[in-house]
Amino acid sequence: MSKAKFNLKVYSERCKDCGICFEFCPKNNLQPSKDGSPEMIDPEACTGCKLCEYLCPDFAIQVYKDEEGKKEQKETTE
Numbered sequence: 001m002s003k004a005k006f007n008l009k010v011y012s013e014r015c016k017d018c019g020i021c022f023e024f025c026p027k028n029n030l031q032p033s034k035d036g037s038p039e040m041i042d043p044e045a046c047t048g049c050k051l052c053e054y055l056c057p058d059f060a061i062q063v064y065k066d067e068e069g070k071k072e073q074k075e076t077t078e
């Protein structure tokens with residue numbers, strides 16, 4: 001069974017490439033993409049802690065669970 005994966009939504013127009021998110025990811029799982037904004041190295045390694053999202057001073061990064069993760073969390077109402 002695959003575990004939940006997380007993805008990043010990066011608003012690169014807001015990102016000023018300050019590097020805070022790269023520095024503070026506990027999994028060391030962020031690296032600069034071609035334009036300098038962050039990208040995940042391995043989505044499976046991300047714990048979804050959202051530290052990168054909370055620490056970004058420019059609200060340029062959002063962490064969300066990808067579709068597969070959502071399906072696994074499907075509600076069981078019966």
Ligand code: SF4
Pocket residue numbers: 006024025026027028029030040045046047048049050051052053063
């Ligand atoms: S959510 Fe946490 S583990 Fe995932 S990339 Fe951001 S800081 Fe790293």
Ligand code: SF4
Pocket residue numbers: 014015016017018019020021022037038055056057058059060061
């Ligand atoms: S903390 Fe925010 S502004 Fe700084 S590099 Fe990361 S996404 Fe860009």
